[in-house]
Amino acid sequence: MKKLRLGNSSIEVGEIALGCMRMASLSAKEAANVIEHACESGVDLFDHADIYGGGKSEEVFAEALELISRKRDQMIIQTKCGIRKGFFDFSKEHILSSVEGSLDRLKMDYIDILLLHRPDALMEPEEVAEAFTILKESGKVRYFGVSNQNPMQIELLKSYLKDDLIVNQLQMSLMHTPMIDAGLNVNMQHDPAVVRDSGVLEYCRLHNMTIQAWSPFQYGMIEGTFIGNDNYPEINTKLQELAEKKGVTNSAIAIAWILRHPARIQPVIGSMNPQRIKDIAAASTIELTRQEWYELYRSAGNKLP
Template identity: 75%
Template structure:
């Protein structure tokens, strides 16, 4: 699998990562198979969060592989914090407590990256900066990032941080493209022209921040997958056509579409099916043409101006 560097960091990882939200539903044996299969396919960044399975996903992950120094060196671990029961919390106290709890569950001394999960309107950036400094100096976190933030929210944080933010996780799939739509429809008076995120994709490219695309097979936020969904006939037909032509699955084509963008976006796939993950990983070897990329974008229901 091709490698990318996360932001301005020294972290080199496979260009596809594995989201571990559903790992809490697996036995240790099945989870071990998923993790080993991912590493064999070149997927070596594992994305966690303190709320996944209420912490159980991190526990299952560590127990499944019997976490030790040898296996730890083969992977990059990322976790997130800030979502609590009914509110968001970027307080220094919560960030420090959350990271310590994740480290205990993951049975490791450090995570490679830690992201702030969903913006907290009551965030005090000075306090976040203090928490980040404490975590960095203690060796518990190597690098920091955010999730679901717009450029001004990141700029506010950057005013106080000593280190660059290296990642911003944003929802993106072939049928969820607000990061792209407004760029095609500048100065036009219809819905796709609305810039809902402050030109976040351009901001991240300008500032060398890696966008990680979460839910790359979903439509809406939690409505379900669009692949194989009869409600999306045109895009599924095009995916199937290209999949047959290139000898891969439709899911691999959907990921290759994201990888084709020059921003070096890293999809975070959440499948716990080892065979499906191997099929998806083949996207790294697919190079869609510019025409194919646009054909898929239009098949997803988008009109070009």
């Protein structure tokens, strides 16, 4: 698998990551099989969050690592915090306690990357900065990032931090493209022209901040997968056509579409099926032409101005 560097950090990872939200439903043995196959396919960044499975996903991951030969330093472990029941919390106390909880569940001494999961309207950047400094100086977190934040939210936070933010995790798939739509419909009077995120795609490129695309097979707000969905015949026909042409699966083509973008976006897939992970990883070996990329974009229901 091809590699990419995360933001301005020294971390190089496979260009496809594995999200571990669904790992809570697996046994340690099943999870070990998933991790092994992911690593064999070139995946080495594993994305967690304190809320996944109520913390069980991190616990199962730790149990699985005890069953395999992969060493901790062969993986990049990322987790997120900030979502609580009914509210968001970027307080110093919560960030610190959440990291302690994740480290305990993961049975690790440090986390490679900590992301703030969802914007907290009551964020006090001074508190976040204090928490990040404590975590960095104690060796418990190496790098920091955010998730689902717009440029001004990031700028506000960065103005108080000592270290750069290397990742912004954002929803993106062939059927969820507001980051791209607005850039193609500048000064037009229709819905795709609406800038919903303050130009976050261009911002991240300008500031060398890696975008991680979550839910790369979903439509809507995690309403379901569009792959093989009869409600989306046009996109599936085009995916199948290109999959046969390139000798990969439809899912690999959907990921290749994200990888084709020059922003060097890292898709975060969530499959717990070892064969499916292997099939999706093949996306790193192919490259779509500019024409093919636009054909897929249009087949997803988008019209060019």
